[in-house]
Amino acid sequence: EPLLHAQDLHKSFGPTPALAGASLTVAAGELVAVMGPSGSGKSTLLHCLAGITRPDQGAITYQGRSLTTSTDSELSALRRTHFGFLFQFGQLVPELSCLENVALPLRLNGTRRKAAEARAAEWLERLEVADTAAKRPGEISGGQGQRVGAARALITGPRAVFADEPTGALDSLNGERVMKLLTRAARESGAAVVLVTHDVRVAAYADREIVVRDGRTRDLATTR
Ligand code: ADP
Ligand code: ADP
Numbered sequence: 001e002p003l004l005h006a007q008d009l010h011k012s013f014g015p016t017p018a019l020a021g022a023s024l025t026v027a028a029g030e031l032v033a034v035m036g037p038s039g040s041g042k043s044t045l046l047h048c049l050a051g052i053t054r055p056d057q058g059a060i061t062y063q064g065r066s067l068t069t070s071t072d073s074e075l076s077a078l079r080r081t082h083f084g085f086l087f088q089f090g091q092l093v094p095e096l097s098c099l100e101n102v103a104l105p106l107r108l109n110g111t112r113r114k115a116a117e118a119r120a121a122e123w124l125e126r127l128e129v130a131d132t133a134a135k136r137p138g139e140i141s142g143g144q145g146q147r148v149g150a151a152r153a154l155i156t157g158p159r160a161v162f163a164d165e166p167t168g169a170l171d172s173l174n175g176e177r178v179m180k181l182l183t184r185a186a187r188e189s190g191a192a193v194v195l196v197t198h199d200v201r202v203a204a205y206a207d208r209e210i211v212v213r214d215g216r217t218r219d220l221a222t223t224r
Helices: 040-051 072-082 098-108 113-127 142-154 173-189
Strands: 006-011 017-026 031-036 057-062 081-086 160-164 192-196 208-213 216-222
Touching: 006 040, 017 031, 031 173, 040 113, 040 142, 040 160, 040 192, 057 192, 072 081, 081 142, 081 173, 081 216, 098 113, 098 142, 113 142, 142 160, 142 173, 160 173, 173 192
Parallel strands: 017 216, 031 192, 031 208, 081 160, 160 192
Antiparallel strands: 006 017, 006 057, 208 216
C-alpha cells in the first residue's frame, strides 16, 4: 500500500484551474521530484498532498486514510505529528531564535522546552549551523536559513516530508547538504519525500520524477 496517494485532483483559485487532473502515488522510503514550468500547479499539488490546501475534486489518502474527508483539526494534528515541511519562503518565524525555530515542532507536540531545545541544538550542530542558535532568521545567510529550515522539518522524524524548492540555488555545498539530508530521511527513516524543484541537479537525487503541465501530472521516468 502506498503511503500517499492522490487521484485526479482538481483545484481552481480563479477562472484558470491550478490543478486539472493531477495524480501521484508515493511509497514510504521514496523520494519523488515534482517538476514542470512555473505556474503549472506544482506547489498546489504539494499543498494538497500535505493537507494544507483542499482540492475541489479528487481523493487523497495517507496510510489509507482519507485526507479529503478529514476535518481541519484532524489535518492540522496529522501535519504536526506525521509531516515535515521545508519551504523556500516564510519558513522560519522571524521573532524566534534559530534554536527556538528548530525546537518549535517538538514544542507544538508537547515536548518540554529543555528537551526540545537540546534536540534542536543537536540538529543545528549536525547541519553545521550551531553558531546560528541564538540568532534570529534575519541575521543569518540564505544558505544557513535553508539548513535551519531543514533541521526544523526533520526534527520530529516525520513519515512524509514536503519540500518546495528546498535548496534555492544549488550552487553550493549547502544544496548538496540539504539534498543528502532529505535522501537520508527517505533511505534510513523510510520517510516519503515529495520535492518540488526546477533544478535537474536536485531532481537527480530523486527515485522518480513527475512532470506537471497545466495542472496535469505525467509520470516521466524512473531515474533509479
Ligand atoms: P507552480 O508551483 O508550478 O509554480 P502553483 O501551484 O503555485 O504553480 O500555481 C498554479 C496556478 O494557481 C497559478 O496560476 C497560480 O497563480 C495559481 N494559484 C496558486 N495558489 C494560489 C492562491 N493561493 N490563490 C490564487 N491563485 C493561486
Ligand atoms: P551561504 O552559502 O550559507 O548562503 P553566504 O556566502 O551567503 O553563505 O555567506 C557567508 C557568510 O556570511 C555566512 O556564513 C554568514 O555568516 C554571513 N552572511 C551572509 N549573508 C548574511 C546576512 N544577510 N546577514 C548576516 N550574515 C550574513
